[in-house]
């Protein structure tokens with residue numbers, strides 16, 4: 454439990470402070486971004502669908518937070534992990550570390566629900582960040598960290614961007630430290646996040 458809490462708190466810093474990867478705080482990101490849009494209920498919709506799915510499958514918390522991490526480490530938290538390969542241009546999804554990712558269907562379900570209620574407002578990048586938080590938070594009965602919102606979705610997703618950004622299971626300590634420091638994450642972040 455203690456490890457999970459430390460991990461969650463550090464992940465908070467990853468998603469809040471480094472919400473867009475290397476950049477320290479995106480000027481457009483803020484709490485409750487959608488409250489002042491034509492989709493004020495966005496966060497509630499994400500939570501409803503996420504929680505319904507997590508109640509049926511408790512492994513989704515792990516899957517969604519991993520999906521979010523794999524998204525954020527490559528081109529920032531821009532939902533580029535969700536884009537499919539087009540023609541011969543392979544997307545991030547097809548990179549080896551991403552082949553065992555799960556939870557895409559949950560994000561699709563949330564996106565469908567949100568688009569049915571208020572089309573064209575809520576980014577997939579925000580949905581992913583919120584769903585990861587909501588899925589992990591459900592057993593604690595309260596949001597475990599704040600998620601700043603207002604992210605824009607990326608339109609580019611390249612398999613070749615994954616290497617050199619996401620650590621491999623064979624990365625040594627120096628490489629892990631280096632890859633994390635490229636995202637402004639220090640050794641404490643590396644240790645805590647690895648303890649998930």
Ligand code: HEM
Nearest residue numbers: 464515516518519522553555620621622623629646647649
């Ligand atoms: C520090 C470098 C990391 C490496 C080298 C690494 C590598 C891996 C590998 C090899 C797996 C097994 C994948 C498979 O089943 O084939 C895995 C699973 C997992 N990773 Fe990481 N990971 C790292 C950091 C993280 C971080 C920072 C998070 C979350 C914030 C995370 C979340 C997870 C989760 C939740 C799973 C299990 C997913 C499931 O059971 O569906 N990992 N990781």
